[in-house]
Amino acid sequence: ITDILGQQAKARGESKLSQYVATRPVFTEVEAIRRAIFFAKQTGCPIHICHVACPEGVEEVIKARQEGVNVTCETCIHYLYFTTDNLDAIGPIAKCSPPIRDQQAQDGLWKYLFAGHIITAVSDHSPCTYDLKNKTNAFDAWGGISGVQNNVDIFFDEAVQKRGMSLKQFADIIAKNPAERYNLPTKGSIQVGKDADLIFIKPHSHYVLKEQDLEYRNKFSPYVGRQIGAQVVQTLLRGKTIYQIDSGIDSTPRGTFIRR
Numbered sequence: 001i002t003d004i005l006g007q008q009a010k011a012r013g014e015s016k017l018s019q020y021v022a023t024r025p026v027f028t029e030v031e032a033i034r035r036a037i038f039f040a041k042q043t044g045c046p047i048h049i050c051h052v053a054c055p056e057g058v059e060e061v062i063k064a065r066q067e068g069v070n071v072t073c074e075t076c077i078h079y080l081y082f083t084t085d086n087l088d089a090i091g092p093i094a095k096c097s098p099p100i101r102d103q104q105a106q107d108g109l110w111k112y113l114f115a116g117h118i119i120t121a122v123s124d125h126s127p128c129t130y131d132l133k134n135k136t137n138a139f140d141a142w143g144g145i146s147g148v149q150n151n152v153d154i155f156f157d158e159a160v161q162k163r164g165m166s167l168k169q170f171a172d173i174i175a176k177n178p179a180e181r182y183n184l185p186t187k188g189s190i191q192v193g194k195d196a197d198l199i200f201i202k203p204h205s206h207y208v209l210k211e212q213d214l215e216y217r218n219k220f221s222p223y224v225g226r227q228i229g230a231q232v233v234q235t236l237l238r239g240k241t242i243y244q245i246d247s248g249i250d251s252t253p254r255g256t257f258i259r260r
């Protein structure tokens with residue numbers, strides 16, 4: 001459906017990002033979620049719906065849970081931050097799928113996040129080279145948002161500072177809930193026997209994100225130029241400091257595979 005709607009829009013000469021969004025209506029997202037939940041229900045397979053961008057999608061998850069299906073869902077920070085009102089000013093750098101939707105959809109996502117129906121909010125960090133984004137027609141641009149560097153800052157600002165989320169719920173959403181859902185026994189909480197993966201956040205510490213501050217290989221992000229109201233000042237991975245605000249990132253690769 002979205003392919004055909006996209007072809008028709010392009011044939012009409014449409015090129016704006018908001019016009020791309022209109023070719024991916026909410027019902028197409030909901031239909032895909034419903035279908036996946038149906039298979040989960042028939043097979044008994046646990047399922048986690050990634051990147052839900054509309055409250056109607058969450059409502060399908062709520063309904064299925066009431067019927068006993070082992071289903072959870074997440075949303076992304078960019079769906080909680082941008083709306084269709086911002087999109088044409090930013091252009092293809094804010095293109096993703098499912099697309100960023102309107103204010104009403106965003107309000108619904110916040111409501112379901114606070115109520116615990118959306119268990120986590122993630123980056124879906126999807127980088128690409130600039131030439132793939134640098135298109136005059138948004139329909140031709142590559143879809144995906146680079147946000148992982150600033151997502152925790154932004155989410156702390158938007159959820160805790162602007163909307164009054166408790167610190168406990170904030171920690172549950174970014175750490176505890178995903179660790180439990182994905183059965184990662186050494187992650188998700190501060191406890192004896194778990195990895196000392198810690199972040200230290202300085203609240204009410206405003207900065208404007210600049211392109212040159214990005215640590216990405218491809219230095220662009222829809223958050224460039226935005227004022228962000230909190231800042232991670234130190235990050236520990238398994239007890240080792242890997243980032244400090246003054247000295248920057250320790251780029252030694254330290255990732256390890258975690259068996260579920």
Ligand SMILES: [Zn+2]
Pocket residue numbers: 050051124
């Ligand atoms: Zn993704």
